[in-house]
Amino acid sequence: xxxxxxxxxxxxxxxxxxxxxxxxxxxxxxxxxxxxxxxxxxxxxxxxxxxxxxxxxxxxxxxxxxxxxxxxxxxxxxxxxxxxxxxxxxxxxxxxxxxxxxxxxxxxxxxxxxxxxxxxxxxxxxxxxxxxxxxxxxxxxxxxxxxxxxxxxxxxxxxxxxxxxxxxxxxxxxxxxxxxxxxxxxxxxxxxxxxxxxxxxxxxxxxxxxxxxxxxxxxxxxxxxxxxxxxxxxxxxxxxxxxxxxxxxxxxxx
Amino acid sequence: xxxxxxxxxxxxxxxxxxxxxxxxxxxxxxxxxxxxxxxxxxxxxxxxxxxxxxxxxxxxxxxxxxxxxxxxxxxxxxxxxxxxxxxxxxxxxxxxxxxxxxxxxxxxxxxxxxxxxxxxxxxxxxxxxxxxxxxxxxxxxxxxxxx
Numbered sequence: 001x002x003x004x005x006x007x008x009x010x011x012x013x014x015x016x017x018x019x020x021x022x023x024x025x026x027x028x029x030x031x032x033x034x035x036x037x038x039x040x041x042x043x044x045x046x047x048x049x050x051x052x053x054x055x056x057x058x059x060x061x062x063x064x065x066x067x068x069x070x071x072x073x074x075x076x077x078x079x080x081x082x083x084x085x086x087x088x089x090x091x092x093x094x095x096x097x098x099x100x101x102x103x104x105x106x107x108x109x110x111x112x113x114x115x116x117x118x119x120x121x122x123x124x125x126x127x128x129x130x131x132x133x134x135x136x137x138x139x140x141x142x143x144x145x146x147x148x149x150x151x152x153x154x155x156x157x158x159x160x161x162x163x164x165x166x167x168x169x170x171x172x173x174x175x176x177x178x179x180x181x182x183x184x185x186x187x188x189x190x191x192x193x194x195x196x197x198x199x200x201x202x203x204x205x206x207x208x209x210x211x212x213x214x215x216x217x218x219x220x221x222x223x224x225x226x227x228x229x230x231x232x233x234x235x236x237x238x239x240x241x242x243x244x245x246x247x248x249x250x251x252x253x254x
Numbered sequence: 255x256x257x258x259x260x261x262x263x264x265x266x267x268x269x270x271x272x273x274x275x276x277x278x279x280x281x282x283x284x285x286x287x288x289x290x291x292x293x294x295x296x297x298x299x300x301x302x303x304x305x306x307x308x309x310x311x312x313x314x315x316x317x318x319x320x321x322x323x324x325x326x327x328x329x330x331x332x333x334x335x336x337x338x339x340x341x342x343x344x345x346x347x348x349x350x351x352x353x354x355x356x357x358x359x360x361x362x363x364x365x366x367x368x369x370x371x372x373x374x375x376x377x378x379x380x381x382x383x384x385x386x387x388x389x390x391x392x393x394x395x396x397x398x399x400x401x
Contacts (some may be wrong), residue, residue: 163374
């Protein structure tokens with residue numbers, strides 16, 4: 001008697017998840033990689049990004065600056081769960097959104113009263129990777145903050161606009177031609193699921209901003225200055241576009 | 255006087271360089287440009303090298319073509335094989351110069367246009383992707399691709 005009931009229940013469950021995959025055709029860049037790279041990302045002992053997460057964990061506990069406070073003195077690790085999956089967000093008293101790296105830099109200067117961390121520096125990326133890792137496996141869930149809306153719209157407009165000497169838009173590659181081969185490379189759908197992530201081509205961990213910059217340079221467009229709001233606007237748009245997808249930092253990409 | 259002349263000559267030569275990097279005028283008739291863009295006739299061997307080079311011609315990012323030593327070719331666009339059979343030299347020229355004149359939505363970059371572009375990176379500003387001579391070389395190569 002019990003058996004059919006259990007069977008029916010588990011069947012329903014399998015159906016429900018099958019329906020979900022059928023409805024959601026979005027693909028993380030992870031799915032476009034070969035099995036070897038997927039395995040590298042999945043295995044913490046093989047994922048080079050985990051070395052940065054470990055370094056970040058050490059920095060997290062290390063007092064710094066005139067305040068002589070560690071991140072850990074003000075934040076519990078539990079508080080960091082889900083943060084990376086919903087950033088960028090508005091800073092409390094600011095009028096501009098900040099991304100995760102921006103948030104860490106702000107805590108560094110304002111709350112620790114320490115020397116600013118340089119963009120793309122090992123220390124900054126490690127701290128960001130450690131915080132991001134607390135959200136691994138969670139669905140991407142941007143906040144419903146109306147103050148973000150104009151920036152999201154700005155990001156969407158940049159995404160659609162042709163630019164650069166090659167006169168291409170992000171959408172031409174990542175919406176209209178995703179899955180096709182650009183020379184030897186499969187064009188991904190540009191979901192920011194894995195950042196900061198380790199790129200074999202970079203031989204380093206890199207931020208989403210670095211990736212966006214690379215794509216701009218690729219189409220021979222003027223890259224924005226590293227603190228430009230345009231990057232954060234694009235990040236907000238991309239995170240919204242990836243809402244509900246699984247956050248997987250530290251990702252690995254070719 | 256002499257210094258003035260020298261300055262004038264200098265300005266002229268700078269302006270001359272800029273002119274060479276931008277696009278010279280050309281005439282479109284129907285779906286083609288029948289007049290060559292450069293005085294020297296195009297060289298198919300040089301054209302092939304340009305097409306094969308991923309940072310010069312960039313063609314194989316999107317296209318495939320009969321260039322077997324280049325392992326990584328794109329599939330965003332039709333194969334270049336047979337292009338010289340499908341199109342005349344004059345038609346090929348316009349397709350490379352500015353394909354948007356034939357298909358406003360084309361994703362193929364305008365290889366000989368500097369206007370109507372947004373936020374071009376400084377080193378490329380005011381410059382065409384290929385020079386007039388390079389376009390003639392590429393067209394000469396494509397014309398050899400009869401099948």
